[in-house]
Amino acid sequence: MTTAEQAPTVPEVLRPWIAGLRTLTFAEPPEETFVQLPDAVTKVVLRMTADGRREVLAVGPRVRASYHEGKAHISCVELRLAPGTAGPLLGVPAAALLGRAVALDEVPGAAGRRLARELGRLDPREAGPRLAEVLPGLLSAAVDPARAALLRAGVEALSVRADREPARVREVARELAVSERQLRNLFAEGVGVSPKHYARIDRVRTVATRAGSARWAELAAATGYFDQAHMSSDFRSLMGVPPRSYAMGRLPALTPCQAGFRRAGEVPPQGLGGEGGKPTP
Known part of the structure; x- marks a missing residue:
């Protein structure tokens, strides 16, 4: 192997x-x-x-x-x-x-x-x-338990699960008793993207991992899309090709690895950042 x-x-x-x-x-x-x-x-x-x-x-x-x-x-x-x-x-x-x-x-x-x-x-x-x-001796940094629990509940509700469709951002904010603005700030700090963008990424990842295992319309419904066209549009935007092309191995051109930050301390302000950091592994 x-x-x-x-x-x-x-x-x-x-x-x-x-x-x-x-x-x-x-x-x-x-x-x-x-x-x-x-x-x-x-x-x-x-x-x-x-x-x-x-x-x-x-x-x-x-x-x-x-x-x-x-x-x-x-x-x-x-x-x-x-x-x-x-x-x-x-x-x-x-x-x-x-x-x-x-x-x-x-x-x-x-x-x-x-x-x-x-x-x-x-x-x-x-x-x-x-x-x-x-790691236990190093992971002693204080994490606000209430804030962490709130964020993780939001992540769970917005994620695709086998037994339910993901919730909408407005529904999650209401369920957690916070405003949508508070939820966005919580996600920006603790996840790195907005709740809406998190849900979008999670849906596309799910479609990519299940591509070819179910009919496209069924997959769109299971992942919380309005319809197959909505799913295809989201998928193409994040993956660079439509779902069917991805499933058949017709992928975009390969790109070289690129360095992310090159100098010590060169971290962009919160909310900023490019798209093409250094891939791993």
Whole structure:
């Protein structure tokens, strides 16, 4: 096997901060295009190349898909941060990393540098089991429990689930007893995109992962779209091709990896950020 991917269970002790884990190892370049789906999650990625060089990246939300040639001899572990934890753990709001990847030790603040230093000592191929030993002492940053619970309830309500359609932003605000403006501010700080944009990204990701498994009209209804045309329009906007083309492997042209932030402290103000940060792995 030239490519190995695992999604180990997040240890209980890490769940207040880490929503998901994924490890990837590429012994040889993948035969297929490496697709990065839109993703409204902030991640910390530990990556190691064939020569043993390690880097720890803070990767912000990505609002559009990108397509790349796979790389060989790379191992990485990806920590998907729980909503609302980017600020306390990394020292910057999620919106400041929108569309970007930056060396974690270049993010302003001591918290990110400590996390980068400890993670940089690990081998990504063996990091999964060791994270529960290494991280609890570093993840002591104070997270407002009430604010985090409110944000996570909003994320849950706006996400596609097998047993229901995602709620509308107005409905979520009413259910959580906050104004839509308050909900937008909460999402900008803790998720990095607006509630409406979060829902849009989540729907498109769901369509991409289920493409070919159901009729398009049924998939549109299950993911909360008004109709198939609405789904196709959203999908093309974020993925670069219509759903049918994506399912058949007719993808946009490949793009090279691009660096995100190049200088220490070069973090844009909250709410700003480009679209094409450094892809991972």
